[in-house]
Amino acid sequence: MTQAIDATTHHHTHATFDKLKCKECGTEYELQAKHVCEMCFGPVEVTYDYDALRQRVSRETIEAGPNSIWRYRPFLPVQTDNPIDVGTGMTPLVNARRLARQLGLKKLYIKNDAVNMPTLSFKDRVVSVALTRARELGFSTVSCASTGNLANSTAAIAAHAGLDCCVFIPADLEAGKVLGTLIYNPTVMAVKGNYDQVNRLCSEVANTHGWGFVNINLRPYYSEGSKTLGFEVAEQLGWQLPDHIVAPLASGSLFTKIHKGFQEFIKVGLVDDKSVRFSGAQAEGCSPIASAFREGRDFITPVKPNTIAKSIAIGNPADGVYALDVARKTNGNIESVNDAEIIDGIKLLAETEGIFTETAGGTTIAVLKKLVEAGKIDPDETTVAYITGNGLKTQEAVQGYIGEPLTIEPKLDAFERALERSHTLGRLEWQQVLV
Amino acid sequence: MTQAIDATTHHHTHATFDKLKCKECGTEYELQAKHVCEMCFGPVEVTYDYDALRQRVSRETIEAGPNSIWRYRPFLPVQTDNPIDVGTGMTPLVNARRLARQLGLKKLYIKNDAVNMPTLSFKDRVVSVALTRARELGFSTVSCASTGNLANSTAAIAAHAGLDCCVFIPADLEAGKVLGTLIYNPTVMAVKGNYDQVNRLCSEVANTHGWGFVNINLRPYYSEGSKTLGFEVAEQLGWQLPDHIVAPLASGSLFTKIHKGFQEFIKVGLVDDKSVRFSGAQAEGCSPIASAFREGRDFITPVKPNTIAKSIAIGNPADGVYALDVARKTNGNIESVNDAEIIDGIKLLAETEGIFTETAGGTTIAVLKKLVEAGKIDPDETTVAYITGNGLKTQEAVQGYIGEPLTIEPKLDAFERALERSHTLGRLEWQQVLV
Numbered sequence: 103m104t105q106a107i108d109a110t111t112h113h114h115t116h117a118t119f120d121k122l123k124c125k126e127c128g129t130e131y132e133l134q135a136k137h138v139c140e141m142c143f144g145p146v147e148v149t150y151d152y153d154a155l156r157q158r159v160s161r162e163t164i165e166a167g168p169n170s171i172w173r174y175r176p177f178l179p180v181q182t183d184n185p186i187d188v189g190t191g192m193t194p195l196v197n198a199r200r201l202a203r204q205l206g207l208k209k210l211y212i213k214n215d216a217v218n219m220p221t222l223s224f225k226d227r228v229v230s231v232a233l234t235r236a237r238e239l240g241f242s243t244v245s246c247a248s249t250g251n252l253a254n255s256t257a258a259i260a261a262h263a264g265l266d267c268c269v270f271i272p273a274d275l276e277a278g279k280v281l282g283t284l285i286y287n288p289t290v291m292a293v294k295g296n297y298d299q300v301n302r303l304c305s306e307v308a309n310t311h312g313w314g315f316v317n318i319n320l321r322p323y324y325s326e327g328s329k330t331l332g333f334e335v336a337e338q339l340g341w342q343l344p345d346h347i348v349a350p351l352a353s354g355s356l357f358t359k360i361h362k363g364f365q366e367f368i369k370v371g372l373v374d375d376k377s378v379r380f381s382g383a384q385a386e387g388c389s390p391i392a393s394a395f396r397e398g399r400d401f402i403t404p405v406k407p408n409t410i411a412k413s414i415a416i417g418n419p420a421d422g423v424y425a426l427d428v429a430r431k432t433n434g435n436i437e438s439v440n441d442a443e444i445i446d447g448i449k450l451l452a453e454t455e456g457i458f459t460e461t462a463g464g465t466t467i468a469v470l471k472k473l474v475e476a477g478k479i480d481p482d483e484t485t486v487a488y489i490t491g492n493g494l495k496t497q498e499a500v501q502g503y504i505g506e507p508l509t510i511e512p513k514l515d516a517f518e519r520a521l522e523r524s525h526t527l528g529r530l531e532w533q534q535v536l537v
Numbered sequence: 538m539t540q541a542i543d544a545t546t547h548h549h550t551h552a553t554f555d556k557l558k559c560k561e562c563g564t565e566y567e568l569q570a571k572h573v574c575e576m577c578f579g580p581v582e583v584t585y586d587y588d589a590l591r592q593r594v595s596r597e598t599i600e601a602g603p604n605s606i607w608r609y610r611p612f613l614p615v616q617t618d619n620p621i622d623v624g625t626g627m628t629p630l631v632n633a634r635r636l637a638r639q640l641g642l643k644k645l646y647i648k649n650d651a652v653n654m655p656t657l658s659f660k661d662r663v664v665s666v667a668l669t670r671a672r673e674l675g676f677s678t679v680s681c682a683s684t685g686n687l688a689n690s691t692a693a694i695a696a697h698a699g700l701d702c703c704v705f706i707p708a709d710l711e712a713g714k715v716l717g718t719l720i721y722n723p724t725v726m727a728v729k730g731n732y733d734q735v736n737r738l739c740s741e742v743a744n745t746h747g748w749g750f751v752n753i754n755l756r757p758y759y760s761e762g763s764k765t766l767g768f769e770v771a772e773q774l775g776w777q778l779p780d781h782i783v784a785p786l787a788s789g790s791l792f793t794k795i796h797k798g799f800q801e802f803i804k805v806g807l808v809d810d811k812s813v814r815f816s817g818a819q820a821e822g823c824s825p826i827a828s829a830f831r832e833g834r835d836f837i838t839p840v841k842p843n844t845i846a847k848s849i850a851i852g853n854p855a856d857g858v859y860a861l862d863v864a865r866k867t868n869g870n871i872e873s874v875n876d877a878e879i880i881d882g883i884k885l886l887a888e889t890e891g892i893f894t895e896t897a898g899g900t901t902i903a904v905l906k907k908l909v910e911a912g913k914i915d916p917d918e919t920t921v922a923y924i925t926g927n928g929l930k931t932q933e934a935v936q937g938y939i940g941e942p943l944t945i946e947p948k949l950d951a952f953e954r955a956l957e958r959s960h961t962l963g964r965l966e967w968q969q970v971l972v
Contacts, residue, residue, distance in 0.1 A: 169604060169627065170629075188629060188631060188891065189628070189629025189631070189649070189652070192604065193624070193654075194605075194623060194624025194654060194655075196623060196624070196697075200696075200697070200699055214624070214654070214655070216655075217624070217652060217653075217654040217655060217657070218652075219628075219629060219649070219652040220649070220651075220652060220891055220892060220893075221891075221893070222652070222657075222927075222929070257891075258887075258891035258892070258893070259891055260891070261635075261887065261888055261889065261890065261891040262631075262635070262889075262890050262891035262892075263891075264635055268956075271942070273942070273944055277932070278713075278929055278932065280942060281932050281935070281936065281939070282893060282928075282929060284939045284940050284941070284942070285883070285884065285887040285893050285928060285935060285939055286887050286888060286891060286893070287884070287887070287888045287939070287940065289943070289956075289959060290940070290941075290942040290943065291942065291943055291945055291952060291955065292942035292943065292944045292945070293944075293945055293946075293947045294944065294945065294946050294947060295946075295947040299947040300947065302947070303947050303948070303949065303952060306949045307949065307952060310949070448720070449720065449722070452693075452696065452720040452721050452722070453696055453721060453722045454696065454697075455696065455697050456623065456655055456656075456692075456693035456694055456695070456696040456697035456698075456721060457655055457693070457697075458655075458656070458693070458717060458720050458721070492657075492929070493717075493720060494657070494713055494717060494927070494929040494930060495929060497712070497713065497716050500716070500720060501716065504716070504719045504720055504722070505719050505722065505725070506719070506725075507706070507708070507715060507719070507725040507726065507727035508724070508725065508726055508727065509708055509727045509728075509729065510726055510727070510728055510729065511728075511729055511730075512728045512729060512730040512734040512735065512737070512738050513738070514738065514741045514742065514745070517726060517738060517742060520726065521703075521724075524724060
């Protein structure tokens, strides 16, 4: 990349990450903006000096850090002591007693990134890391290929950091996701096609323009941000790992990076070694990883997405095979649910726990339910379900599937009549009476 | 209230709050569900034993507490050690460098409750306190009169806590606020009238049904939750107070309780004594407090609201005179802005800081700008602007006032043409060409 300034390829004294390395053939590279191995076209990943990390990091140093993902800075691929910190991360780990009872589990937690900062999805984690690194590498324009949440996050954090921003989205996204990007005034390219077409176009643009695409040429740095969803759960459980986690699968990156996060905490001695089962959730209308899992394949056959769960509708998932591998080697599962089950999942979580999630979260809850019913999650397992985005962004999905208000005159007797009849008839029928 | 169980009117050993007291005539009451003085009809407020607080609380005990409003539990009117905690509070205090530069201020912070948990407004603070107290007082059904955010919060937190819930809203609310309530499956009464009519109806219902209305009979407990917006800012500034704060005015309660929070921290020695200027923001279409301030009146003349800032559209504000008093005695101001300025305020905050707020926040930013331009905020003052709700809930307000995406085919040359023409023409004109 032409924007890369010199300093960025040198090792700083305090950096704990040391190179890029191909996940397939092991070829090593300097710390530049590069995501594909020149030898074998495999994905490259950031590596760390874990001996240095073990020396530098303790539970106490982390607890004394900022109330954001940056408390884990030594595990993240940035050199600066001044990362872009808008309060991202440290979202609640909610003890979901009412949902647990409903499902028949003893100990269930919701990791609630529906309220992540600033743009209400886990993408704020990866973007905070990517844009901090983009600045270090000298980029002045940042970009992304997005199913919606990533565009929201890139546009917002770029605005805060004063970086130019151009995002690419499929043209048929939910209104809340489009408006929730435009408000920050980036350039928005709405591409007539699905996410996989958007992504292909962006790969071409990344090769011809000198922009920092957070999930293309900056992907090795960006994806490391998802490890914080593993770190935080471990810390919030009192420095121990859960027995089982359920998370949505889009590209598969989030899933594999939560796993990497747990492994790193074990490696540097922050938590005891323990096997954690990893189960993945997909929407039936876009379930290439679940299909491969079910059929025992170790390769992914791309599909054309057709589901209301647009934020996870990736038909050709970049990290699909790695996600498959994690599920298999941890004795987990990958399951899919249909759109009706996704809506029921959204409602179930809202009614039992007061958490309003988007379609991806509905997918996760519906798969959680399905796995419990199939005996694939043991009631005694301490289970964590990852909720990755907010329901206010995908209002279309539930419109028509929830109740309606009872419209009344501002008078006590009007209220009393409405209340009485709602009790007698049940609320849904009463609404029909009103109409 | 018939539901009030016996234990709740006795003093617990560890309770630091001791009674209810009329703000006007000083008559004292037991700690029950009561908001109006029987002697003079003045509002009643919770009082504390500040000597006990000074003994029990230090910066260290607070910092060692949970990462939520409950780190300040001794300052809140609940007895339990198990409050309803869904991660509410401890929202970021963002150092708003880019907005400060644009406005010509040296040190500006945004207290960002647009990402408060669980429902993205400051109301989660007051509702967490009110429902914890409602449970202590034995209520099984909770309710509220709401302009939207309060209904979202009451319905969500009641769902989490397993309380029955019935909320009252004006029938013409924004779609996101209605759906963002219905998803939790409470009973929703949509009243044909404005908030003041909703509120009157609810006062009648509170007298006839044994429900806990968070902002009526539970109001003395509920309103104390807003003090945490003062506490957090003081703690996040490194245990010191700012010079000037700007906050929106609806009922006036938030404003006066931030002031009470600062005063309590001074009283128990957590921060040094200091005079903080309090400036309030109203929408021109509903500005009874700003009018009284401008005209030098010490009483409020109710108005009929007509503004896009529906969440602060209270024509007959319960705590209006107290808000007036706070602004005057701290040498602050109360200003109003019109709907166009409110939209500009929303956009300005989004484009400079990456924070997407609802109309109330747009009002606050527009008033902040107006006060700076009028020389009523000194560039040297450390200023905090309170952003109280999220823009995804009031999408209607900005629709049509922001850009549109550039729609392109998934091809590199289509992208290049779009980019080039967007640079040449400027983005808005280019959109017209596309149409």
